[in-house]
Amino acid sequence: MKEQLLALQKACLDAIKKADSSNALQEIEVKYLGRKGELTAILRGVKDLPDAQKPIVGKLSNEVKTVLEEALENKSKELEKEELNKQLQDDTFDITIPGPDRSLGHVHPLSQVQHQVEKIFNSMGFMIMDGPEVESEYYNFEGLNIPAWHPARDMQDTFFIKGKHDKKHGRMVLRTHTSPVQVRTMEKYGAPLRVIVPGRTFRYEATDASHDTTFYQVEGFMIDKNISIAHLKGVLAQFLSSLFGKEVTVRIRPGYFPFVEPGLEVDFSCLICGGKGCRVCKYTGWVEFMGAGMIHENVLKAGGIDPKKWQGWAFGFGLTRLVMMRHGIDDIRLLLGGDLRFINQF
Template sequence: MQNLETEILGRKGKLTLILRGIKDLSDEEKRTVGQLSNKVKTSLEKEFEHKIKELENTSIEKELGKTFFDTTIPGKTRQLGHIHPLSQVQEEVERIFSQMGFAVMDGPEVESEYYNFEGLNIPKDHPARDMQDTFFIQSKEDQSHGKLVLRTHTSPAQIRTMEKYGAPLRIIVPGRVFRYEATDASHDATFYQVEGLLIDKDISLSHLKGVMAQFLTRLFGQPVKVRFRPGYFPFVEPGLEVDFSCLLCEGKGCRVCKHSGWMEFMGAGMVHENVLKAGGINPKEYQGWAFGFGLTRLVMMRYKIDDIRLLTNSDLRFIKQF
């Protein structure tokens, strides 16, 4: 069949030669002959194609008739890959807060001392800098911004976002943070936090309780209650420690929650007026709260991971479980 096709339609085929001859004809003849020959050519091509396919099908069917073909054999599957648990939970957190009207923001991981400390009401010599063991970067010191550091929390993004967008503001900032401290099963020098910030005219602690309860209830898929305790963070006032009701015993007390009925979850509070001012927002006009929780800890709690280092040691035996 293909031979026949070449004989007629090939480069030196009969029809091709006729077509080439067209250029020697008069203009009027060219038109009539040209049109006709093109018609002939396309219909021939179509017919050839059709016939070839038909013959192919017959030969496949013939072949199938001869041999046994088991249609129940499963196809060769490609192994699915795995998304890191931190990414999975982070996306979930982002989705839930987005639905509550929070925008997802980013901030730089290499920060200035100003954004990481002073702007957040943590001056030099402040005891709170004890809790913030910091990685410093070899750099020149800027007069107002100090040295470069690796951010020790996601909170610098609070000021950066306030500066950029002003109030009202409704954001979360998930991201990587760094602490200069020895690593063990429950501490790593690198981990993930989620910062949250809600600034508007009439925002209260009651709203913080409501939003966190909604978020946790959706995240864990079971009713979760939220408890406040006094806590101290220089960038908020009042400052709070926020606990949620133990998922296992629902507040009755069990081994997981050390018999308290509550799980320690995050630090939060009403944004300190010095921080609002640093972000260029008038504290007389706007108020709001901020929170910061450990995404890494949340992942560990959710999947019952007992060693934080598993999340960054790139062992695929671990990753392939998610």
């Protein structure tokens, strides 16, 4: 009897092992454990056994039953899992279907770069100043040591406002640079100063791919007791390295602007070729970037600052040009053109 039970257990376990579907498993269960199943038959026959054998066979039969039930349960879970897996594998869901529209708007590239510039200088202790865009001749020119005969005063460069005149201020202009804010800030706060002035500027200039009546500049200046050209070099190298995210070197050479003395032109090492010379830098290794210099004593005086006690430098660069350079924009008119096909790229 014992042998018969063990043989049955083995045969059933083998069958379970081989079963490859829930149906097959069901049949096995019926065959062995069903009402007319083989094990059931044996269990039923226990009552006819001699008394001595009854408990032994009965116990063994129940043990076999438990083993088989467990095996069936496990196999059933296994098969279910396999079947689910197969079902999931066969799914035809198309992940390339576009999702519902959640598009964001766009911030103008000039705003983005201006913000970045402001953050860098702010972190170096520079305050950010604003000034009027409609400006007086005094602040735009005289205060900056640009006397009436200077070429920059010609009608060809400056927009004038009709019918505006003042004894001190002269005619009214659209500021041709952000520099007037130098004198305004000096008047307001005195020395020392660390300031940048990003802003909109205007030139009376025929429009083409590289000229527009309206563009953006960033003015920067620093005034303290011992501020030098070496500091200008240092601060600008820091700024440019931060801006471009890589080490940038700065080259200074002589230049002429009436509101600074010495006057400087500032170039930075070409980011494309690293200074070896390429098409972008016209094979010079340097990219022309800004005008700068030590603030002219007449400008300090105009701002009420004593040039014997204080000294400092100023620089100005084209934010518009920087944006064009960074993003490879070849037509300046796109920036104020407001074409969303352009704006939506940023």
